[in-house]
Amino acid sequence: MNRLYKVILIDDEDEVREGIKFKTPWADCGFELVGDFENGRDAWEAMEDLKPDAVITDICMPFMDGLQLSKRIFDHYRNVKVVIVTGFEDFDYAQRAIKLKVTDYLLKPLNSQEFTDFLLRMKHELDEDRMHKEDLSRLRSQLHQSLPLLKESFLEKLVSASMSEEERELGIQSHQLFLPGPAYVAMVGDLDGRQGDRSEESDTDRELIRFGVYNIMQEIIEKEHGGIVFRTRDHKVAALYSAVADELLLQSQTLAGQVRYSVEKYLKSTLSIGIGRPCHHIQQLSQSYQEALSALDYRFMLGVNRTLSIQDVEFGQREGISRDSDWEKQLVSAMRTGSQAYVSKALQVGFDGLRSSGTTVDKGYGIIHKLLVALMNWITETGLTHPAGIEDDLFSQIQTMKTLDAIQQWLEELCHRILKDLSAKRSNVTKSQMQKAERFISDNYMNEELTLNDVCSHLYMSISYFSTLFKQHTGMTFVEYVTRIRMEKAKELLAITSHKTYEIALRVGYGDPHYFSVIFKRQTGTTPKEYRNLQKGTF
Incomplete structure (x- = not known):
């Protein structure tokens, strides 16, 4: 059909x-x-x-x-x-x-x-x-014909490893890459999973879908807006983008939204996109890239098919990216999901590996010390200043424990307390941000040009993340909330003043009095004049 x-x-x-x-x-x-x-x-x-x-x-x-x-x-x-x-x-x-x-x-x-x-x-x-x-056959043909391996290898090294300035400049010149600046940001797209039953989907099909994502990101971000798009070895698609500093984050979020919309429409799949913090030098793109990857870890807690900006989900400021071991990375990634079960599993896998390694006691303590350093670095990045159990000297506490079982149990309880404290902090921060948004709307509802972008810019928050939180907080979309505020103020003015309808329309953010009357009747079931007469007891 x-x-x-x-x-x-x-x-x-x-x-x-x-x-x-x-x-x-x-x-x-x-x-x-x-x-x-x-x-x-x-x-x-x-x-x-x-x-x-x-x-x-x-x-x-x-x-x-x-x-x-x-x-x-x-x-x-x-x-x-x-x-x-x-x-x-x-x-x-x-x-x-x-x-x-x-x-x-x-x-x-x-x-x-x-x-x-x-x-x-x-x-x-x-x-x-x-x-x-x-057309998957067209994508298959392009997949075999598109082999810019050296370029992708250079770009992945640019964002994931240290590189000398000479090597960086030579690679940018030889591959004819152009990012004018003055500010830069990294984005990483990762498929959430094919919609529907994936049991009949082959590895080739999945690779073609990923290549379709690459095509879409390349068309929107690279060809139309001058960014740089490349595929990574772990089956993600990354993008580097530059613009004026004040506009960079909003523009990158807008492009991410366009990409996700096209992927869902044409590939019948959902895509989550992580966005790192903006930076002012190309050599800092590796930090922004690592932050974009970190933002993707929050999918478990915040949901799929989203644009996840690290500035929305972590409240601290990352000073540097450490090169963690696999165990440290797995634990921090599990902590980002907010799931106690994931954290317990990451610890179990790491301690099982430590038990079977035959390492010395001193080396074992050293490995666990590094794990704690990675954990504390992440805590700092989240902006959690005094989590439960961190007040004392953790390293001294570990030295008093004589078995790996005791250390594992202690560390698991500690991580679970941190997650609880972080969840409480995130709830408090979210509540504060939403109250700030409500105050901003209350102060600006009379401006006919008030937009969702204005509120998000005021809060330094991405549009998709704000929209989700605002709907949860108020039970309404931004448009519904602003309309309700304007209608409540209009009813108040109709009841206690003798202002004409067009004057009230202007005072509550409607330049067109006829449209104001249409919306007012839609919301209240009466025209402004009828409402005023009802309040005065006249007909």
């Missing part, structure tokens, strides 16, 4: 919209109409939930016109096709729309047969796009 592409329709003329909606044989043309709206703003707010493949929109509409909507869609949903519907008198607008990379435009009045023919043509284009993205 052929897949139906999702489409939404926007037109402020009810008769036109209803006519197109009910007279068009959508399914016969390969489409499913998943939503219809009377203005661009409502359509924009529904984009994330509906995830359409195509948008058909009028140009002249209240609250947000078709060109404004088209620009927002192109900025955030690069694979969605946008079709502008316009009258002859708005032909100049249509020409501007083409410059915005709008797919096509249609002239009113729409002829039913012509519109049906157009949908069939657009379905054919969407089919070709999908085949281009999903």
Whole structure:
């Protein structure tokens, strides 16, 4: 059965919209109409939930016109096709729309047969796009033809090992790499797992999916935004990106979101992307890269299919990256997940290895000392200043224990207490951050241009991470929360002042009084005038 592409329709003329909606044989043309709206703003707010493949929109509409909507869609949903519907008198607008990379435009009045023919043509284009993205045989061919091994080897060494300035500059020049700066950041993408049953998925299929992720990241981050993308030996895809320092983190989070959206749409898989801290010198990219890997360890606690910025999940500042042993790395990774079971398993594996190694007592104590150093370094990075059990001299405590069993039990209890303290600190920090967000919204709700980006920039927090926490904290999305605040303030002004409706609209963040009235009635069931009369006991 052929897949139906999702489409939404926007037109402020009810008769036109209803006519197109009910007279068009959508399914016969390969489409499913998943939503219809009377203005661009409502359509924009529904984009994330509906995830359409195509948008058909009028140009002249209240609250947000078709060109404004088209620009927002192109900025955030690069694979969605946008079709502008316009009258002859708005032909100049249509020409501007083409410059915005709008797919096509249609002239009113729409002829039913012509519109049906157009949908069939657009379905054919969407089919070709999908085949281009999903054709595994094409990916297999590219996989065998794409062998930039020396370049990938250099890049992996650049971010994972010490390198002299001369070696670094020579490699950058010989491989024609370009990162203009002045600030840099590393990102690492890792597949969460194929959606559905993976039992019939071969190693080759999984490798092709990973190569598809590489293609998508290369197209979005490298070809379109000047970053550098490469595959790693542990089956991840890394990206190095540079921009102005104040914009770097937000831009990298936006690109990560675009990559995850495309991977889910075209490869039917989910991808998590870790982002390190921004740095000001290329030689510091190895630190940002290690932090991006560390951020991925938090998937167990925070969930998959996310953009995980290390600045969101660790509150301290990492001064340097130590080259830990495998056991130390495994323990720290287990601590990042927040799972006591994972921590206990990592300790058990390490102590079992130590018992079977036949090492001397002094060397055994030395290995455990190194483990403690790695553990304390990680604690510092998380920003946990005084975890339970760390007040005393840990090394002296270990010396009093005469068996590995005693040390293992003590260390396991210590790690579990640290996880408990860290969870409490994270809850407190999260609560404080969300309260700060609420205060910021309360102070700025009257600004019509208030956006989610403004709040996240104020908190220095990634959009995806903030959105998850804010929904958990308030039970509402950002848009729902801001609307509620504005409506509560509007009701207060309607009840206790004699201000006109358009004045109240401006005071609560709506430049268009008509749109304010629409939203007010949608939220309260009455118009502003009716609400005021009810408060005064008049009708």
